[in-house]
Amino acid sequence: MFKKLSLRDKMFxxxxxxxxxxxxxxxxYPLIYVLSASFSxxxxxxxxxVWLLPKEFNIESYLTVFQNEDVLIGYRNTIIYTVFGxxxxxxxxxxxxxxxxxxxFYGKEVITGFIIFTMFFGGGMIPTYLLIKDLGMLDTIWAIVLPGAVSVYNVIIMRTFFQSIPDELREAASMDGxxxxxxxxxxxxxxxxPIIAVMALFHGVGHWNSYFDALIYLSDEDKFPLQLFLRQMLIQEDMSAMTSSGTDVLAEHLLQIEGLKYxxxxVASLPMLIIYPFLQKFFVKGVMIGSLKG
Incomplete structure (x- = not known):
């Protein structure tokens, strides 16, 4: 087919x-660099x-991460929050x-208006925290999965996808009882x-990467997600480096922190990177069809 194109089309x-x-x-490149740096x-x-390939290959940073039992607990909790949420x-x-x-559906314009209103106006962090507290959801899984249960943007995309399905199918199904x-x-x-797979990817990545809600609403470490444990690990290493005595010890800690960060x-990104290729075939189709009409 490329041979049949004109010179201008070939150049374009x-x-x-x-x-x-x-x-x-x-x-x-940033993904490759981070992976190489983590093994260097x-x-x-x-x-x-380090530019592209690891230098002086070692896995000490990964051993430090996985020797921490909290990481396994965090993985378990994050998987639960991601799947359930x-x-x-x-x-x-x-x-x-x-x-x-x-x-x-009678009154859908009014309901849509109320829903869109929440995209621009919200109570803020303190009123939301007080609401979660009064509902008795502090330090529970519900504090993680329920406050963001509905995304108005995703509702609009899915509604538009549903509108692209021919009405004749609904009429034929109604006639069949x-x-x-x-x-x-x-x-x-x-x-x-296709659109369900896209929404699952959007929400799944959001739950997997989320740590701020857990930081605010959870106090029991057995319920912490992975990202919160990793954050604590880095903070503890930073504090350990700050309190280290001696230039050599401080330099060693700083180098350890550098490898640990990568x-x-x-560790935090790999599961989502593995899942994405399986949903990628639905991604473009779902988003394009869901965004054709307003």
Missing amino acids: TIFIYSILIVVACLML NPERTVLGE TAINILFTILIAYPLSRRD CNNITLLVRIILPLSM AVVV
């Missing part, structure tokens, strides 16, 4: 591919000798977006797997 295609390659390299001697990293996000988003996509629940479960949702980034 080469230009576009060149730009995409440059952008891809710019986005991939921290001293080489500090001296700027994402399921709640998807369920609530579908239950809100589907009725708003129906033309026969389907009620609204059966229509949603057996027809609409199977056709909506290992922590890899």
